[in-house]
Amino acid sequence: MSTVVLLVLTGLGLGALYFLVASGLSLIFGLMDVLNFAHGALMSIGAYGTWWAASGRLPGAGPGGLGFVLAVAFGTAVGTAAAVVLELAVIRPLYTRPREQILATVGVGLAVPALLSAIWGADARPFPAPDALSGTFGLLGAQVPLNRLVLIAAAVIVLIALKVFLGRTRHGLVVRAGVEDRAMVTALGTDVRKAFTLVFAIGGAAAALGGAIGGLYFGSVDPEQGTSLLIFAFVVVVMGGMGSLTGAALASVGVGLVQQFANYYTTDGLGDLAVVVLLAALLLVRPRGLTGRLA
Amino acid sequence: MNANANANANINANAKATAAPPLLTVRGLKVVVGGRHILHGVDLDVAALGTTALLGRNGAGKTTTVRGILGLVPRTGSVRLDGEETVHLATHALVRRGVGYAPEDRGVFAALSVAENLRLAERPGAGEPAYGLVYELFPELRTRARQAAGTLSGGQQQMVAIARTLLNGNRLIIADEPTKGLAPKVVAEVARVLERAAETVPVLLVEQNLAVVRRLARYCAVIADGRTAHRGPAAGLLDDPDAARRLLGVGHAHPHTQPHARPPAHPGTVQDQEAEA
Numbered sequence: 001m002s003t004v005v006l007l008v009l010t011g012l013g014l015g016a017l018y019f020l021v022a023s024g025l026s027l028i029f030g031l032m033d034v035l036n037f038a039h040g041a042l043m044s045i046g047a048y049g050t051w052w053a054a055s056g057r058l059p060g061a062g063p064g065g066l067g068f069v070l071a072v073a074f075g076t077a078v079g080t081a082a083a084v085v086l087e088l089a090v091i092r093p094l095y096t097r098p099r100e101q102i103l104a105t106v107g108v109g110l111a112v113p114a115l116l117s118a119i120w121g122a123d124a125r126p127f128p129a130p131d132a133l134s135g136t137f138g139l140l141g142a143q144v145p146l147n148r149l150v151l152i153a154a155a156v157i158v159l160i161a162l163k164v165f166l167g168r169t170r171h172g173l174v175v176r177a178g179v180e181d182r183a184m185v186t187a188l189g190t191d192v193r194k195a196f197t198l199v200f201a202i203g204g205a206a207a208a209l210g211g212a213i214g215g216l217y218f219g220s221v222d223p224e225q226g227t228s229l230l231i232f233a234f235v236v237v238v239m240g241g242m243g244s245l246t247g248a249a250l251a252s253v254g255v256g257l258v259q260q261f262a263n264y265y266t267t268d269g270l271g272d273l274a275v276v277v278l279l280a281a282l283l284l285v286r287p288r289g290l291t292g293r294l295a
Numbered sequence: 296m297n298a299n300a301n302a303n304a305n306i307n308a309n310a311k312a313t314a315a316p317p318l319l320t321v322r323g324l325k326v327v328v329g330g331r332h333i334l335h336g337v338d339l340d341v342a343a344l345g346t347t348a349l350l351g352r353n354g355a356g357k358t359t360t361v362r363g364i365l366g367l368v369p370r371t372g373s374v375r376l377d378g379e380e381t382v383h384l385a386t387h388a389l390v391r392r393g394v395g396y397a398p399e400d401r402g403v404f405a406a407l408s409v410a411e412n413l414r415l416a417e418r419p420g421a422g423e424p425a426y427g428l429v430y431e432l433f434p435e436l437r438t439r440a441r442q443a444a445g446t447l448s449g450g451q452q453q454m455v456a457i458a459r460t461l462l463n464g465n466r467l468i469i470a471d472e473p474t475k476g477l478a479p480k481v482v483a484e485v486a487r488v489l490e491r492a493a494e495t496v497p498v499l500l501v502e503q504n505l506a507v508v509r510r511l512a513r514y515c516a517v518i519a520d521g522r523t524a525h526r527g528p529a530a531g532l533l534d535d536p537d538a539a540r541r542l543l544g545v546g547h548a549h550p551h552t553q554p555h556a557r558p559p560a561h562p563g564t565v566q567d568q569e570a571e572a
Contacts, residue, residue, distance in 0.1 A: 181404060186385070187367060188416045191385070
């Protein structure tokens with residue numbers, strides 16, 4: 001029983017991490033038809049920004065208490081800024097050339113980890129976690145690390161915030177409409193490109209936040225972390241249905257749980273494979289993903 | 296222009312319209328999509344009053360003309376709105392100058408509610424949105440405000456599309472085949488609304504249903520093979536069976552050559568179109 005509880009919460013924590021990356025990926029693809037292969041790099045930037053700040057290099061930031069909150073905020077802000085720069089400098093000039101666009105994001109996705117390892121080395125760096133989040137708590141006989149709860153809470157908050165943004169604000173309305181029919185949004189007099197930058201900023205912020213608190217989960221940061229997570233985030237996006245936030249949330253939970261349980265009860269590594277099998281099975285049964293949207 | 300003006304002389308109340316310069320002047324509009332030349336140079340004037348119909352056979356380039364005017368497809372040439380060149384403007388910038396557009400497929404956002412579809416059309420800085428007018432013309436849209444637009448009937452979706460063009464104080468309304476695929480009763484309702492809208496805002500109407508054209512349009516332009524083939528008063532074209540057949544490919548029920556008697560009252564009514572509706 002205690003193993004199952006631990007596996008469930010760890011799976012949910014991992015799913016939360018997937019959701020933080022996949023939510024932005026899904027919105028960006030839904031609105032702009034851009035497969036952003038640099039999204040894992042944004043996560044890495046968030047992770048390194050937080051690590052850099054929490055290691056005492058940013059005045060006021062540190063590994064504990066408010067200092068850690070500031071470090072996470074700093075990492076998220078850097079990742080958001082990087083996402084905006086990516087959209088304005090790389091995606092926008094290639095807007096009418098989707099093939100080149102994909103290649104450019106692949107390039108950025110390779111260049112950023114290379115840059116990070118050039119500056120801070122290819123080895124994993126220990127992530128300075130605050131003492132308050134390093135402990136465990138007892139649940140139904142299992143000792144569960146607290147950071148799982150932090151991840152789940154962050155993902156839930158991001159999901160609610162995005163839902164409120166999409167459902168209650170004018171910008172959100174433009175994004176939802178743009179996911180359906182971009183051209184018609186412009187034909188109603190709205191500059192949809194502003195929504196592109198906004199969605200990139202939001203997606204980058206969520207991914208960078210994922211990187212920042214993902215450091216808690218992994219206990220370290222390394223340059224390839226974001227990129228290796230990106231594959232599962234893509235699986236989540238396709239399973240959930242491109243452009244669907246609720247679908248991404250459901251798929252994240254499913255992928256996280258399947259991966260954890262399969263890795264534990266079968267051979268280690270088979271869980272990662274099981275996720276891909278799950279994707280294939282789902283696409284055979286429901287080609288449009290969980291939410292019925294075109295995958 | 297002069298020839299047109301002479302031909303118009305028998306139409307009542309158009310003296311003012313011909314005196315006023317056209318609201319929209321399109322010259323040499325060319326559209327190339329994916330290396331294919333769709334439009335080779337369309338000339339078109341939208342009168343400052345009433346409805347101007349854009350006619351032509353299927354595939355002649357009517358919808359591309361409209362999309363070219365709006366900048367939804369890459370285009371060259373000249374598109375002047377009230378004298379100002381707009382061909383270099385992005386679509387949203389042109390629309391903000393006061394253009395309402397109801398596209399061929401209605402362009403309704405299916406996953407959004409009716410109210411959200413309308414709210415999306417509100418333009419900041421375009422004054423108070425005219426919900427009073429919209430709900431007066433389409434009371435159904437008020438009662439269905441929270442319904443997802445994708446679950447509406449075709450006629451109701453068309454009402455949403457037209458309502459979006461009426462919300463803002465537009466200078467021009469472009470409606471692309473607003474009666475396509477609708478039941479005859481709904482066609483009449485759409486025509487009635489457009490007729491009323493055209494009293495205050497000039498309308499550019501792409502339309503296959505010639506009965507609707509006859510009812511609404513004062514002027515028309517005919518597109519054939521990506522070029523303007525004819526410009527003039529709408530009634531003049533519709534009352535000339537030869538011209539209608541030559542330019543529109545309709546009116547095969549020619550009253551003079553028809554061997555047996557049949558009701559001739561509607562030369563130019565497209566039989567297939569009505570069957571489709």
